[in-house]
Amino acid sequence: MNFLQSLTIKTRLAIGYAVLAFALVLVAIMGIRGQSLTQQNLEVQVNHLEVIKGLGNSVLDAANARAVSARNLVIASSKPDEVAEIKLIGTAHEAVGKGLKNLEEALKKAPPEAAEPLQKLLAQIKETEAAYGPIALEITRLASVGEKDTAIKKINAECRPLLTRLVGNLDAFLAETDKISQQAIERSMRQFESLRMQLIVLSVAVVLFAVVLGYLTTRSIIGPLGEAGAATQEFAQGNLARPLVARGNDEIASLVAAMEDMRQSLSGLVAGVREGSMSVSTASSEIAQGNQNLSTRTEQQASALQQTAASMEQLGSTVRQNADNAVNANKLAHSASTIAQQGGEVVAQVVETMKGINDSSRKINDIISVIDGIAFQTNILALNAAVEAARAGDQGRGFAVVAGEVRTLAQRSAQAAKEI
Structure with missing residues (x-):
């Protein structure tokens, strides 16, 4: 044999x-x-x-x-x-x-x-x-x-x-x-x-x-072919642990040797897939935990954004009131100027008073411009805060910065309102 x-x-x-x-x-x-x-x-x-x-x-x-x-x-x-x-x-x-x-x-x-x-x-x-x-x-x-x-x-x-x-x-x-x-x-x-x-x-x-x-x-x-057939059935059932031994130097021995190489390659591939699956499972668990943390932080950022939006809405209402007051003051200034022109007989003191009113009007216009700039920047910062909240990086650190800027702008708006 x-x-x-x-x-x-x-x-x-x-x-x-x-x-x-x-x-x-x-x-x-x-x-x-x-x-x-x-x-x-x-x-x-x-x-x-x-x-x-x-x-x-x-x-x-x-x-x-x-x-x-x-x-x-x-x-x-x-x-x-x-x-x-x-x-x-x-x-x-x-x-x-x-x-x-x-x-x-x-x-x-x-x-x-x-x-x-x-x-x-x-x-x-x-x-x-x-x-x-x-x-x-x-x-x-x-x-x-x-x-x-x-x-x-x-x-x-x-x-x-x-x-x-x-x-x-x-x-x-x-x-x-x-x-x-x-x-x-x-x-x-x-x-x-x-x-x-x-x-x-x-x-x-x-x-x-x-x-x-x-x-x-x-x-x-027939003998080696039967062994190769049995091993192939075990391969089909997922059992790659049975080694194949090539006996002789004939074509069947070459086939068995090739099948053994294939078995070893499949074993290595399955081991790699198993390790990859375990890595994917671990990564999936970590991703799920991170998603949970991100969801929590996102909810926190959303709540903070809601509060910021409410503050911005109040600030916008105050700015609109200031703008209305400035418009009314401008109207009054125009009316006073008209009255001064029609009453050319007003004394010099009234002229000086009108000049002061005119200067106040210019200041009011400047304040209105500042308020408009603050409103624009506030909108920008609100957009940045929304982006930072979506990213949820480093536990809302960026959002804290945006919130600080919003508080600063709010203080400036309050100061401008006082000056008005």
């Missing part, structure tokens, strides 16, 4: 396919080799042994035909029968010679393992035929010249033992041919059985190897 996990999935699959391909090639090679051996055995059986066996049978048939024709020639009662038998003997004798020559040529073409034992038997056949052939021809000559009794004696004394040995040699040759043929068939069967057993064993081994390799490969893939 560890060895498989040290390989990539691509390498594992490549090894599996390569082994299966090698097994298929090996099976194909063994099949081709078996077919070649079968073809060789079949070629030995059909192209050589069967041909040799056929030639051996033809030689045996020709030898038997020659012997039968020689016997018939001895017992023939007419000249035409003798001539016919003599012709048959010559044909059979030529067939024996030709058959032996063809056998020799065929054995030269046959495989050594089949030709060597048959060549020894063929040598015995040729040796026997070399002894038997001249005797058979001599018997034919004796019978053709009328010496049939001598021919019969020669048949019984010399020809029959050689013929028996020749036929025996041919039978041994044919039996050896059958034996070699049977051996070739048995060898072919053994090779076939051996090849079949090898193919069965190889096929079983390949199947077992494929099953084991498939099981190990599947296990090496």
Whole structure:
């Protein structure tokens, strides 16, 4: 398992396919080799042994035909029968010679393992035929010249033992041919059985190897994937405490390592978010407390502003009364001037008195101007006090300053009113 996990999935699959391909090639090679051996055995059986066996049978048939024709020639009662038998003997004798020559040529073409034992038997056949052939021809000559009794004696004394040995040699040759043929068939069967057993064993081994390799490969893939899937489900449920361990050097190990890096990053991110949330919670509490304090101070500043507004309204009423008095005084001054102009007969003292009244009128105008300036600045200060109250900074310190200015302006307004 560890060895498989040290390989990539691509390498594992490549090894599996390569082994299966090698097994298929090996099976194909063994099949081709078996077919070649079968073809060789079949070629030995059909192209050589069967041909040799056929030639051996033809030689045996020709030898038997020659012997039968020689016997018939001895017992023939007419000249035409003798001539016919003599012709048959010559044909059979030529067939024996030709058959032996063809056998020799065929054995030269046959495989050594089949030709060597048959060549020894063929040598015995040729040796026997070399002894038997001249005797058979001599018997034919004796019978053709009328010496049939001598021919019969020669048949019984010399020809029959050689013929028996020749036929025996041919039978041994044919039996050896059958034996070699049977051996070739048995060898072919053994090779076939051996090849079949090898193919069965190889096929079983390949199947077992494929099953084991498939099981190990599947296990090496499914196991880590299952662990990664379980860890992913825990991640989805919010559990980032379970570490992932990458085993091996394959693609799944790379995936698990990447997931572990992701888990660590997510853990750090969640920890940072948790710390940030705690900081936000603390800051929110502080902001809420500050808002409460600000609200209290704002209410205090609003109350003070209401009092200031009431004072300013009273001050404005006083200023309006002073302005009305100044207007009335101005009217009176104009009336007195008119009266002085119409009564040109007023004495100098009245003139002086009018001058004093005129000066007082100018002073009243100055006082009215001061009062107007005070009213304007008072409005400005009231606006500043409202702004300071909205900001509520440093517990209304700015508002205290504005209130002091308002008191100062109020005193100046009172003093101006006294002067009026």
